[in-house]
Amino acid sequence: MKAKYATTPFHKVHFPYLLSTLPPPSTASKLTTTSASKTLIPAMSFSSSSVSNPKQPQDPQDKDLHLQQVLKYHNQTKHQFTKYARGPHGLDWANQPNPFRRYAPAPLLPLLHCPTDNQTPDTPLYSSLFHSLPPPKPISKSTISQFFYDSLALSAWKTAGFSTWSLRVNPSSGNLHPTEAYIISPPIESLSDSSFVAHYAPKEHALELRAEIPSWVFSGFFPKDSFLIGLSSIFWREAWKYGERAFRYCNHDVGHAIAAVSMAAAELGWDVKLLDGLGYEDLEKLMGLEMLPRFQIPSWPVKGRFPEMEFEHPDCILVVFPNGVGEFDVNYKKLSLVMSEFSKLEWKGKPNLLSKEHICWDVIYRTAEAVKKELSIGDKFLVDPFQSSGICSESSYKGFTVREVIRKRRSAVDMDGVTAMDRSTFYQILLHCLPSGSRNGGKQKRSLGFPFRALPWDAEVHAALFVHRVEGLPQGLYFLVRNEDHFDELKKSTRSGFKWVKPEGCPDNLPLYELYRTDCRALAEKLSCHQEIASHGCFSLGMVACFNPMLQDKKVWMYPRLFWETGVLGQVLYLEAHAVGISATGIGCYFDDPVHELLGLKGSNFQSLYHFTVGGPVIDRRIMSLPAYPGPDVDA
Template sequence: MRAAKLGLRMPVSGGAVKRLPGFARASSSSSSVSSGKSMAEGERLVDAEVATLIKYHEETKHSFRNYARGPHGLDWANQPNPFRRYEGARVVKLEHLPEVPPQSGDLLWPVIFQDWVTPKPLDKSSLSQLLYDSLALSAWKVAGRSTWSLRVNPSSGNLHPTEGYVISDAIEGVSAVPFIAHYAPKEHALEIRAEIPVELWNRLSSGLPPGSLLFGFSSIFWRESWKYGERAFRYCNHDVGHAIGAVAIAAASLGWNTCMLDGYSGHELGSLFGLPHVRASIDRGPAKGVMRELEMEHADCIIAVFPSGEEISEQPYYHVSELMGDVRWMGQMNALSKEHVRWGIIYEAAQASEKRAVTDAALTRSVPLTDLMITSAEYEPLTIRQVVRKRRSAVSMDGMYGMLPDVFFQILAKTLPTGGEETQGAPRQLPFGVLPWNAEVHLVIFVHRVVGLASGIYVLVRNEAHAEVLKKAMTEEFVWEKPEKCPPSLPLYALQYGDVKELAQRLSCDQEIAGDGFFSLGMLARFEPALKDFGPSMYPRLFWETGLIGQVLYLEAHAFGVSATGIGCFFDDPVHQVLGLQGNSFQSLYHFTVGVPRVDKRIQQVQAYPGPVNANF
């Protein structure tokens, strides 16, 4: 770390929503309503589902008096296995890639944001790299007799509820015919779940250029609820966003683009991934016992991965379940725990927010935009692989260093969906072009130690169509001033000046890490209006957007030689009260902090592959 860059121990002075093609507003044709229901019935059902999700959100809030319902202690005997395996499926071991210092010609971190990377052909080597730099293990940690793994994609509590699936045409060395495979990160291998007919693959990939693949995500809620109880549904969807961002950035390093195919229903995605159609009870709990249905996966979404620079035509969507009748699935899911605890409200929220209808959603495209804020020389000389694979979540921060303002502004600029002076609706900055909706999430920033920038509360307006609504919703006492050194194109505004370290800590469940970084922030989503505009399936998607933002914050921090941490524990309504917000128009969904990490020297780090012989699970 370069002390000069970070300001070593220097004290610091004190709308309307645009409808995108393929992301329809809530109606009987885009919600859970079947074609046999009337429009009025459909609207009532959508309203009921939105009400269910708002109720879930309210009941899983933390307050100064009470935390959301969860286990009173951790049942270590039933800690879920973090590794899903399909026993009996054919295993294809993938290639491992060297982690070496940058060589001449290697791609350094800023390149994927500044220019197109020449696309690599889709083969076993490039597919191995995509997974190695997105969802694979990144290291093992060892402390005494305990060992645990870390992954490239972060997860709340390191519990990893997110699973990944590859659907592709034939690839030499992987499968001689089109296939569906589950990714096993502990082994860095694919488990071939099914071989599919060429005709089926042609339908699934219709509209995509040659050399494309599909990448699916699913969640196992039990892995998070084991520790976090009813709030776990939120955290699972944070993790989906992180995983989407991890895959999008790894794809960009290969010269590939990504976009979400959001026309499929959850049921159709489950059929495509080969997931059993089993629903857990929504009876209020907690209830304890052997409940294997809690280990089943919830299909979240699917993205297309395709060569950059290629055009995509309109994507037709099919009732996949009707096309999968003759597909033979291979492998049986492994058991994750002996006993389980069911928190019924999680499965009630999952059902209410599931996208149930197949729609004709179109695609959006992500085009990396030139970075005009600061030069790439300000970054550490790290390759893309070094940044994504060396990312770690800081456990604590030193609370002494300061960050230079250009670095602060650069990190914030990378969280914008369009970047610089581009307007909403323009091609979106990596990785936000993967999402088929305009930005719904803004950043409320608690600035502690940014050299030359007064401490206080700031807001980054990520969708300027919301600016006036957001301003009217907040307290009239906020000043809404443009910081003097802030680049004109960065929509950052000071709201209130003063030392906010203790406030940030208090709001983030009294965690010192929220006040010991350069800055911390809360991700504030346009909430109930977004659910009513786009339907109940928007609820998890708001969390996906926050996870995507968090992934950018993690990687940008590491690219500058520092660290970051996602904070899922915060006092919800006290955050809103500080901002003067009332009702459900805006809600804080995720907190984050960036700073200089303290390193615990008692914990040793071991390479990811091969891992230690005594590794847990």
């Protein structure tokens, strides 16, 4: 469970006082507040037959409207010291969405359960995957079972008092799990005699057979022993708790899922790459989601019974293929033509109802419409050679296997305020956060290292770090530049008094810079919605993305992808923390513009999109852990 809202009461903060020890910005910046919210309307009638799914416009003026919608959403959903983004007033527990989607009566294909005692002789060590991938294993019922078991399955059940809830390998905002997964695969012995599309059911650790497809679909597009993974989002699951900001969190979770899939694939010697040339309509057809009911987006937030609001928004398709096969091309135009035939398939099963009543935060769905991507016929599909990541403190890792790290990963609910890490461990964690791996003197920019290589764009996300308890490193504000082409612009855009010097002992291939020395624990806490977890760890950080130039240059569909990148980076931080014996937590609740003011950032060229904290966890002994399988027979 990732921290999203403050655990302490809201207080007004005199922000300039917190900045009194920092150098002034080069020019004055001004905080803004969101506009007054509209009243929630009790009800509005919907028509399940009415469709609000326009194609991406070709007119540049219409595309400008889409950019305006994205900027409106982003600014409207910022938290401020004086006001949080709009959300529900309290939690409607009677309508908490079911975290498990099912497609009854689609045939259920049970998967195998993997051993959890870590005695499997060929299970690689966690740290080894950053150096090289093991030899690829063939697709089989056993390997597909292991793949899902170590990526998107349940990891445990928790119980306290009369409450019981499940945890998963892939983390989720508020443990609400808006992300659904599909596999599109050639025939697999003991699972399906034909190529198929199936939905993954994590509670059962099974595949729901949605459709059988012609076996020739895979011929000519992908190497032998390849398959596709589709990810989609149910916005309602997050909006139930977080209101309008839910679109951000859903896309954080997509990024976490991409990294979780990449990690599980690597364990089996498989590589992963985003098929980002495909368009929204291609993804809908491929996952069978165009068959779900549609609804007309209202003009303002409304409350009522809207089951069609539980549709799945297709996010992305990943191709999983054997490591070391070399380069192969994907003809997106031909692949799209093949996918157009999926509309004619016999799709099995209907989705279960997740809640009896709903609140529709209209701005989420308008923004989702604005960022729908078209088919990119001219896009090139590139498979770069695997690039190993830097090493400076291999001894920091505890000798955990991949499964030990990814299945025992937990989101800390509190940090102890005592645990410290040594400087070499801190540097080692950050080396694995770099997109390009060890470049032999080359700049960090392209996504070549593991697991960032799944993303086809150059790194756009950086990290402003609040160092609290790192032995051998002064407390203060630091900055990790993950795309060194941005260095000059970052330095120019931030406060003129920042030092921008490499800290003592920093590896040459780690673009980490000290900005200002100060005890920033109270500052980090207040910026993260007054949550102590941001100040009680070893360090916390804000992920700062190249924002407006990216949306202008690469079109508005990059907006959710920036959040995906933060999610991939966050998943690395989760796993690295557990691999060195501590813990981590994602923080989605932070005060956006005050973070920018702290750094001296003005305008929208750079924006903070996600916060994180790493440190020694506080264990709640009142909560009992139960095995993931077999789990309690409840939807909790």
